[in-house]
Amino acid sequence: MVNFKLPDEVKELMAKFAKANFEIYVVGGAVRDLLMGENVYDWDFTTNATPEEILKIVEGGLYNNLYGTVFTSVEGYEKPFEITTFRKEEGYSDSRHPDKLVWGKTLKDDLERRDFTINSFAYDGEKLIDLYDGEKDLQDKVLRAVGDPNERFNEDALRMMRAVRIAGELKFQIEKHTFEAIQSNSALINKIAKERIKDELFKILKSNNPYSGFVHLKESGLMQEIIPELIKCFGIEQKSPSRHHIYDVGTHLLMSLKECKSEDPVTRFATLIHDIGKPQTVRKLPTGVITFYNHEMVSTRIAENIADRLKFSSKEKDKLVKLVRFHQFTVDEHQTDSAIRRFITNVGLEYVEDMLELRVADRLGGGASETSWRLEDFKKRLIEVQKQPFAIKDLKINGKDVMEKLNIPAGPKVGEMLENIFNEVVENKVPNERESLLSKLSKI
Numbered sequence: 001m002v003n004f005k006l007p008d009e010v011k012e013l014m015a016k017f018a019k020a021n022f023e024i025y026v027v028g029g030a031v032r033d034l035l036m037g038e039n040v041y042d043w044d045f046t047t048n049a050t051p052e053e054i055l056k057i058v059e060g061g062l063y064n065n066l067y068g069t070v071f072t073s074v075e076g077y078e079k080p081f082e083i084t085t086f087r088k089e090e091g092y093s094d095s096r097h098p099d100k101l102v103w104g105k106t107l108k109d110d111l112e113r114r115d116f117t118i119n120s121f122a123y124d125g126e127k128l129i130d131l132y133d134g135e136k137d138l139q140d141k142v143l144r145a146v147g148d149p150n151e152r153f154n155e156d157a158l159r160m161m162r163a164v165r166i167a168g169e170l171k172f173q174i175e176k177h178t179f180e181a182i183q184s185n186s187a188l189i190n191k192i193a194k195e196r197i198k199d200e201l202f203k204i205l206k207s208n209n210p211y212s213g214f215v216h217l218k219e220s221g222l223m224q225e226i227i228p229e230l231i232k233c234f235g236i237e238q239k240s241p242s243r244h245h246i247y248d249v250g251t252h253l254l255m256s257l258k259e260c261k262s263e264d265p266v267t268r269f270a271t272l273i274h275d276i277g278k279p280q281t282v283r284k285l286p287t288g289v290i291t292f293y294n295h296e297m298v299s300t301r302i303a304e305n306i307a308d309r310l311k312f313s314s315k316e317k318d319k320l321v322k323l324v325r326f327h328q329f330t331v332d333e334h335q336t337d338s339a340i341r342r343f344i345t346n347v348g349l350e351y352v353e354d355m356l357e358l359r360v361a362d363r364l365g366g367g368a369s370e371t372s373w374r375l376e377d378f379k380k381r382l383i384e385v386q387k388q389p390f391a392i393k394d395l396k397i398n399g400k401d402v403m404e405k406l407n408i409p410a411g412p413k414v415g416e417m418l419e420n421i422f423n424e425v426v427e428n429k430v431p432n433e434r435e436s437l438l439s440k441l442s443k444i
Helices: 008-019 029-035 051-057 107-111 134-140 149-155 158-170 176-191 194-206 210-220 222-226 249-259 265-273 295-309 314-325 337-347 349-365 373-385 399-406 412-426 434-441
Strands: 024-027 044-047 069-072 081-085 087-090 100-103
Touching (some): 008 024, 008 044, 149 176, 158 194, 210 222, 210 249, 249 265, 249 349, 295 314, 337 349
Antiparallel strands (some): 087 100
């Protein structure tokens, strides 16, 4: 018998339902997290009370959906508590939503429709209800579908991606029949809205083990459906004379993702696909050297297509495309400040750190060392160059200062003088300091 220490707010909510003579249970992932000793951030409950009866019990409840879920905000909790009426579901013609939903009569009615055994627990405040041996699967670190996995995935095809994500996050193995069912039904994912696929993809990328998630995506056949361009990278050899790579392109990309220290999902995704154009540009020279000239340009076009297909936001697409487009940046001790400034301008100042994270992951994912003296020198020069203005607006003086100092009216002459001063600063002939710039003005 387990006896979880529930928060007072949870106990108070459950007591209200008991006082009104209704059953109520903590259910799903919340119970799983309690069993694993993890913090619970999403509190879900199931009850035999109808939505209308729930609203009479909880104050300020919100009910505006078809699935019997009432949301109630609780002070001190970022996410509202979700209280759902027992329900049974029938028919899933779109492989996502039930064609018919009826209120269930028992807890079993509700639990048997859930996705995985480790998400089908219920807890009444005193005892654990485990109808599908989820506790054993937790102990064995196995992710298993409830009942027939083919039925579960035909009911909701997004569950296949959820299986990949949960297994990766928890470092579980996907049970054999469950995994085979994903392989058999992988094409069903195309019935799911691209926005939902992208959301689940980002959850995998934001997890603590995205590498494992994408290995599962590949082996299950889901990657072929979602990002077929990435599948084409596997088997494209890179090992050749004078090249540091030790993996084929696809394996290199997965290893780069594994080594990516950034927690940002777009940076991680850019790391995963930065060489995705290599299959279209591969050439083997008579010397045996393998080349991929202009692969970054092809990769950029593919990145744009993927971003559009998966409904990235404009900001997410902009970042992804820039990181892929300019990931081949040169690191050379002979680079001029102007060259480094161009790099910063191309990538965008806000993405420079992300680009450096990608570069390090790219090196490690290709078998090279984490860094080099050239890269470390480049990082120092990035800091120094950023102290210089990048545009006329960054100067410590403006048009009004020019007019007052030179006693001239507003007009093209003012802009010309500011541009001259800007060029002087860029060429390190005068510091970007107000007094120095005003003094220089009278000498130009």
